[in-house]
Amino acid sequence: MDDNFIPDTEYKYGFVDEDVTILNTGKGINEDVIRQISALKEEPLWMLDFRLRSYRKFVELPLPDFGPSLDFLDFPSYTYFTRPSEKEETSWDEVPETIKRTFEKLGIPEAEQKWLSGVATQYESEMVYHNMLQEVEEKGVIFLSTDAALKAFPELFKQYFNTVVS
Numbered sequence: 001m002d003d004n005f006i007p008d009t010e011y012k013y014g015f016v017d018e019d020v021t022i023l024n025t026g027k028g029i030n031e032d033v034i035r036q037i038s039a040l041k042e043e044p045l046w047m048l049d050f051r052l053r054s055y056r057k058f059v060e061l062p063l064p065d066f067g068p069s070l071d072f073l074d075f076p077s078y079t080y081f082t083r084p085s086e087k088e089e090t091s092w093d094e095v096p097e098t099i100k101r102t103f104e105k106l107g108i109p110e111a112e113q114k115w116l117s118g119v120a121t122q123y124e125s126e127m128v129y130h131n132m133l134q135e136v137e138e139k140g141v142i143f144l145s146t147d148a149a150l151k152a153f154p155e156l157f158k159q160y161f162n163t164v165v166s
């Protein structure tokens with residue numbers, strides 16, 4: 001990779017939608033923001049503790065010194081959590097129009113109808129739409145967002161969370 005990598009300043013897909021955020025944590029990340037995110041997601045204490053340990057490790061470790069320079073990253077200028085809608089929908093008709101237009105520009109509804117027949121879509125920080133194939137569900141496959149899985153199957157989630165990539 002090129003050590004002189006400079007990120008594009010213009011969005012390459014050529015569109016920006018209006019901000020439909022109904023809630024955000026503001027710019028920057030710290031332990032208070034992490035506590036706020038965990039509270040907004042109504043997570044159990046063990047998940048908050050995991051988030052806090054992970055954040056402390058993030059602060060402690062230097063940026064990687066391999067690949068392109070990451071010096072351009074300005075962590076305090078980013079918003080780490082936004083909520084674009086009130087809840088995760090199971091009907092595409094219920095997804096807010098601005099969000100639907102974004103996914104339509106990206107071809108998501110067409111892909112779902114023609115290929116997937118079941119999909120989960122994330123917009124900003126949270127899942128906004130989830131529709132799973134009934135035949136897959138009938139075979140016992142659980143496919144949920146992290147937030148939904150943590151609420152629906154807390155013990156199973158805790159058992160397997162962070163086991164593939166530690």
